[in-house]
Amino acid sequence: MAKKNKRAVHEAVPAPAVQATFPLWGRRFFPPVFFLLLSLIYFYEFPLSDQIIYGTDVGTDYHEGANLSVWEKIQTVSQPMWNPKMGGFPQSEEIRPQYFPTYPIYFFTAFQRYIGWRYILTMFFAGLGMYTYLRQVNIGHWAALWAGVAFMSAPTFLAFPMAGQYAKMGVIAIFPWMCLFLERGMERGRLIHLVGLGGMIGLGVYSHPPNMFYALLGLGVYFLFKVYQIYREKADLKLLVQRSGFFAFSVILGLALGAEGAFPLFFYTRTESKRATGEEAGGKTAEQQLAYARSWSLHPEEVASLVVPEFGGYDAPLEGRSNYWGRNPFKINSEYFGVLAVLLALMVLPEFRRRPQVAMWAGIFALALSYMLGQHMPIHWVAYHLLPGAKVQRAIAMGSFVFAFAGCVLAGLGLHRVLEADEEERAILRRRLLIAGGALTGFALLLALFPKAITGGWIAALYSDITPKKQQILAAGYNWIAKGGLYVALVAGAGTVLLYLRLQQKIAATALIAGLCLLTLFDTWRVDKVYLHYIDPDRYADIREENPRAVQFLKGDSEHFRIFPLPSFKILGQPGYHLHGVPIITGFHDLTIGRYDRILQELEPVVQMLSAKYLQGAEVPYGDRELLAAIQPLLNLLNGKYLAVPKPLELALADYPLRFESERFRLYENTQVLPWFYLAPEAEVVKDGEQALERLRSGRVDPQRVVLLEEEPPLVLDGAGDPSRDRIEQLTYDLPAGLIRLRTHNDGPRVLVVSENYHTNWSVFVDGEQAQMLRANYVWKGVIVPAGEHEIEFRYFSSTLAWSRAATFLSLLCVLGIVGRALRRRSVATAA
Template sequence: MNFRSAIPHIVAVVIFIIINLIMYWPIFMENKGLNQNDILQGAGANQEIVDYRAETGEEALWTNSMFSGMPAYLINVQWSGELTYYIQKAVSLWLPSPASHTFVAMLSFYILLLVFRINPYLALGGGLVYGLNTFFLISVEAGHIWKVAAISWMPAVLGGIILAFRKQYLWAFILTALAMALEIRSNHLQVTYYLLLIVLVFGLFQLISAIRNKTFPEFFKAIGVLILAVLLGVSTNIGKIWTAYEYGKYSIRGPAELTSNTESSGGLDRDYAFAWSNGIWEPFTFLIPNFYGGASQEEVSMSSDLAEGLKQRGAGSGQVRSFVKNVPTYWGDQPFTSGPYYMGAIVIFLFILGTILVKGSEKWWLITASILGIVLSWGKNFEAFNYFMFDYFPGYNKFRSVSMTVAIPFLTMPLLGFLGVKKLIESDWRENKKKFLTALAISAGLCLLMVVASFMMRFRGAVDAQLGDQQAWLVELIREHRASMFRTDAFRSFFFIVLGGGVLYFWKAGKLKQNLAIGLFIVALLIDFIPVGKRYLNDENFQKDVKGSFFQKTEADQKILQDDDHYRVLNLQNPFNEAKTSYYHSSIGGYHGAKMRRYQDLISMHIQQEMNGLIEKLRSGDTDLSEFGVLNMLNTKYIKFGNQAGQVIQNNSSYGNAWFVENIEAVNNPDEEIETLGQIDPNQTAVINQSRFDITQGTLSKGNIDLKSYAPNELVYQSNNAQTGLALFSEIYYPKGWKAYIDGREADILQANYVLRALEIPAGQHQIRFEFKPAAYYTGNTIMWIGSVILIIVVIGGIAYSFISKRSKQEEA
């Protein structure tokens, strides 16, 4: 490759960097960070792990920071064998997050378009389109950082797969292995699963083509190359995959154990999975961003008709200013949204152009995948298909928020659009002029049709009912504003379609030179995308010391932290949807999409009820909490209901870290376990499933047992009991990796009271040690290191071989 041929690629990289500087200026130039809720919640969940790593240099593979204890695999675990971390950093030019992921998304889609031999400068525009759509940027703003990381690598993986079917086997292997390794490293299996759906659609059309053309040897050769590449990519992440798979069987993504959870026999609860489902008309936000009013709450101008209407009703300037900062503009089907998924008006025009100009299976597999992604995003609003997928398609019921399947059309629709531009450029203008104008008329006409239709729409949202009949005038003002937003953006999209289409028209008509036309086209894309993106990712989202402000130690925290013991805290304020408590304390609650299945059962059937009773008791001034057995057995020593020191109550009825019981209540199945738990005193009796564990029959001895040292991966106790006894520990039972030792000899860990660990302890004084050393981590880490080394050698060797081979051919010529 000579320098001249590299110029377009250098230009693309430079422009991608410049656009990232513009989008994330406060990060680069003002030392600010994004205020991202999920990132901050994750920081709370991570803190015990981070502290342990800093203190010991080891990994805390288990954490008590959330849900009374859970594996740390899906929270924050570092792998010494994960050399792909350095590849990721190099490819993203060491840019800070989230700019690094936006840059990779642009570069990845650029590579995909180059695979299709699209003009590099046009491919540059495609990269901008993929990295600047609001589906991507809203995910960045929300802090779904692993999601955007996985989305960013999808095009590169697809590019490698397509190269294999074009018989470019060396580059197909290198690109697929490398991109797949980085895709899986992103640790968002849901997005990777959606990538698999795209690949399955593509593969099905390739198989049909092989059958028709009798090209089975080429088909299976491509499959063989890709299998080897994927296996190599997977090997660099095998520890992550192994631990996630192992834990998944015990999380809410795995099978239910209670017969009452009939819909969750192999995955998530259906209602939970489909809670965020797009409305049937929601994909029109691809074309018109404010089709459904934008975000659930949007700031409205003080000069708007809504603000003027409030003033006319007698509202003061302060009241108006307060109200217009959070107007419920969204009127779609989702319970909450951070903003619309805008693909770009010009991109929709290009997609329609592609459906008209592109021929053969190349068009049809992209259309099929696009439709599949949209239909899947409808979720519960299209039950016939989506409930079937949920119940019968392998693995589909492991994931929630099905609106996320729009990741599929956000890849396939722009791809078909730019293939349409390629076809337009390469074809005879006289032959395709009418088709071009047809695509332009359809897309632009659709915007105008929406304007006309808006006068017959009611713009009624579910949130309107919360304002009540007495404020009907306010609801009417809000609906009028929604209509105005709708029409304004419809005209806006019409303008950009005409602008983008006009540039292409004059280019093909010979009125504009190619470089100027492409430059104008890219500018049109930027002034379409950036202002809409800035509605949801702007300077207001950035602030200095985001983490320090969010986790500022309160008086309540300081009071609790005076206690040096190992204990748990129950935050009564939304405990199961926040991890702020976890930053400083071991928490009964937490914030995670894959908590343990049994713990969720405990929340649903016992903890919630005990919390309700506890709140009522505290309101009456009674602080005797001895009746709340489940919370007490979890070592809930402190109850927190605010940030002041006086808003913390010490629970003197907590059972502590471990205790001996006098009785065993034997049951036969999980249903009996959790039901019986509500009928016994956990301080005196243990409930054990005798169909799974052998239990001692006879008299049990009480005794003393104390926690002597605590670490996430190791707990050491000292016991003293006159006769054989059964000790219960306020630690969550997990069968994969935890081992117990009594005076150095391994002992069987029992599961008691549905979620706790228990040990039969012989008479006398003993040291008891629990240690967490899962084979999936240690063996997986070794395999990851070996796979990563092989991947680096293959990439470097393949690139070297390619250049040497090319130079030899040039010298022979």
């Protein structure tokens, strides 16, 4: 017996040698290393230099954080309460990008460099997530590896850097992991997996809440399918209830984890932001809101572009090229996810009746695409009226990642069938391949040969209301469309040949996957590269140091005020023209308060005419004096003390004397501007907001003398006392902390007006006693102050933020407890 044991030990010795010869690509570490290397190669210019990745939404502050200490950057994690931009908005209700796990990278580099590293990590997790999910649903290593490459390189995902929309990319990268934990939780019923799903939902919320709306819709359909599958296969009511409870728990947990980044934003957007419905908030009517919710949707041209992305076209702004002839104003992205993914998905689609996974993902693909088509399909109208949050969504095409993910999963399923099929199945797959590959290649070749005829037929059948401008763009892009069709034909044809050779058992799986990966990267890169642009920040001055004389002059003015940049606020975003730290009247922000945005709409026609005149050289029927006179009362109301005019433009208006001139700007003073704080001796009640705005716009009322209120004041304002003897002393003006303290000395009862946007999170106290805060002059906040000396304090407090922050903290404790319990159990099991 002893001899046999010795022989057994002796014979077991060569085992490590066998392990050592195991192929590199079969090792467990190979997929993450592969996806990480691919991500680094894709952005190779970034880690090997000091460059940054250009993105419009990231802004032109290329040196942000470069001169801050680590401690100063850590302090940016704290969210300010109020932001003074554009009349002020509740920053406490904004999303929390600083809560995302990658944010600590910023502590050790400049902000724009941090964004670059986040792009790399996001791409890596997208590919690895797709691979891991497909392995979970029993897809082979090679098929899952290729599908990961297809998803992480898809323009649906990688066309966002140009727009600087890294936050949307974060949700897209997390979505495969959500599906992974949902699949594991529904199959195994272990609490740790559903906690994982909740954690992924929470991370998605802190990346981009609007995009998470579409991720949750996709997860909801996935869950309903799993419920149906359990019911059909097991008919176990108890199991069904348990899994449903687990899913509900994970979603609630995820929303609780992300509560601080989700609920303040959600409720504010629905009530007082520019996206809100209702005339009282200065927002949109129900009809306008529906049109707004359908804005930037997909159209039939984008569906055809899923096969040939050049068909409907896309813009290349940095190249000065516009090839988009579709129905949206412009397009700086693409929903394309690769023709090979379309080919492989079509190959497996006929199996939807006998393969539940195919049926589920085909259904998700169809539902998601129908939703993104907006007004072209009824599903969006139904969802708009039934789903919470659907009414405040816009740019619904951002949810295209759901059908792109579904398409890549179907492609992975199809490739797995190609690799694992037996002889009989291979014969069936060869027929499907020839049909699908031939159709895709044929369509692409026809488009390459006859772009004018194909697009002309499309227009005649589906797009009869195309504008002359779009027709001109299309006509100029025929050669570009033909070139794109040729590219797709080559990729689809080559992919068809490789797959056919594999189905004939004439090439190995490794050769097939290598070929498909190269074709996929070639196919997607021609689109991706358009939206990847590097900038050397050292070529640009720090915006804090631009125009120092003009900024010093403006900041040297002891009063609070705003400036009105002419001809457009966009001038101040150009290199060399920043006026950092100076508040302006106009601009853009998603969270602008509805009523302030309504006033900006009154200014917009004048801004457009000035831009046409000075930026485009167009003839306009009015002179500068007439244009500015039309908006003078609103400029006064909005504290527009200076007109900032870039050189060489020059104004010669008596009402706006030149006060300062620097290398790049002339500053003209508005001598009729209203002060930031004022005590009005009289008030007029105008309960209709639009009527109040019309009175103010027309100039028929002096808002400093007669304040327009929308409810009866608690005191009678009869103009008693001498207004010239009234004084206001500023004690504290800390908007990030949400505190304004003033001391007033007034000769009679007055309305104190503060030129910051009215918002319900503010409350006011007079001599320590809470008073009624009033909406004054349509947008500002005010309070009635009796005669005499008084101390006025405006305090900001968000109850939504308070309870959502508590929910986040408690849910985090819950997660830590569950994870700790799971780790202890694993430790005990390992020890046993």
